[in-house]
Amino acid sequence: MLMKRPKHRVFDYTPRFYKPEHDEINKKRKKVNFNNVRNIQRRKRSPIIWLALVVLLFYLYLKLSGSF
Numbered sequence: 001m002l003m004k005r006p007k008h009r010v011f012d013y014t015p016r017f018y019k020p021e022h023d024e025i026n027k028k029r030k031k032v033n034f035n036n037v038r039n040i041q042r043r044k045r046s047p048i049i050w051l052a053l054v055v056l057l058f059y060l061y062l063k064l065s066g067s068f
């Protein structure tokens with residue numbers, strides 16, 4: 001009672017470039033649950049891992065063949 005209660009802040013934000021037709025397209029995509037194929041990416045492996053694997057296999061080949 002002795003202190004003022006804090007009020008919530010009100011923001012008056014208007015986007016600079018609002019396109020209503022673009023907003024409708026996004027709503028339709030969400031409704032259909034359509035995801036763009038380009039957004040789904042496979043996890044890429046590092047070339048260093050591939051290089052280490054090749055070197056390891058080459059070493060094992062030489063070790064087992066008796067040349068090394």
